[in-house]
Amino acid sequence: MNDPDRLEQPWRLWASVAILSVFAFSVLFGFVLMPVMQGRAAGIDAFEAICRALGITPGSPAARQPTTNAKAQPATRVAWSADLLNSLTKATAAGESLAGSCAGCHGRDGRAVEVKLYPDLAGQSAAAIYKQLHDFKTGSRPSALMTPMVQALTEEQMVAVSAHFAAFPVRPIPAAQLPAAGAAIEGLVARGDSGRGMPACNACHGDQSGGPTEAPRLSRQSREYLAAQLRAFKTGERRNDIYSRMRSVAAPLTESEIDGLALFYASTRTY
């Protein structure tokens, strides 16, 4: 019954033939037929197309692209490197001594002395603080009070003071409750508005959002400051966000949505 010369299962032979022919077809199709037929449409001859498909000759070389003659005016001059992001996580003594000159407005512990006039820095992400300081300094975000404050700061000092303020705990929610912002506003925060092509605010703002590095924490910032910044983005008065990330979101907001969003973030600790 067990004939050693005979395959135990005859289908093994057919299976091997099937696999080999699929393989042969793929090679023929992927390296010969497809490139030749596609190359014809792009004006590439058959031999060249096969060589390209096999990787023997390179594809169309990268042509040097003409750039604009206008001088580049980047929205910001900040470039995030791994070293920079690393250094922003370390609070240092240098940061503490520099922070003294900020205390008059932003408070010793990063809680603004007058929230209607100055933003809180406590608990803000260090990357966000650093980005704004850098932009105040280079003029990407002009500000009557802040631009002169940061002129004398070096790169290392900006990093140090950012790390210093980021380490403080956020201001607690005030005892007097603010009114609720309403379901429409919470919808904008959590889901955005696809009718207007607006991503949710918390796609970018929030500790674990996975959005842009420099997106600041918004919760517990004052209503007045948040609303003022949203209006400035909407009108284009503030334009230091890389590739219009924030301007493109603020542009379609209505005045009452701006007030509602400012109220929402001023009265929540979640984001």
Place this chain on the structure above:
Amino acid sequence: MPISEEIIVRSELRWAAISVGVVSVIMIALIYAGLVHHINPPSNIERIDPKTLHLGGEFTEANLGTRVSGDGQVTSRIVATQFTFQPRCVVLPANRRVTLRFATPDVIHGILVSGTNVNTMIVPGYVSQVHTVFTRTGDLLMPCHEYCGLGHSEMSATVRVVPPDEFKPDAEGRVACDAR
């Protein structure tokens, strides 16, 4: 009661036929897209530093959008960023060879232009380049088709294809959506 071997074999064959069928349908769809819709793999590699994309060179904000160079070559440069395109609308002429160039400063994105063969990934560190000829005029949707974060679903742009005689570059060779 034990199932007879014959029944097991028949069931195995049935399922094997279904899986071979599914794989074949997918392969045929790929071959069809490659041959009929001219979906090609990228033909060259071009690197660019994503960290300094915005600071100078080709992909600074001032240089984005459609531009016609001196030799009549039409190029549109677009940056894909979380969660928008910059610019959000580009104008291109119909029935003329155009080049689209993409880059991103943050994460992997991807684009396709609906109803055309334009379809590419946009990977940080590389320039994605596509040559094509648009044959239909009108506003074509260009969504991001590679999950890039929580706002991905709102990330889309418009490619406005106009008849060649309505494609009028300004003195600098630029054409923009809102300028028309």
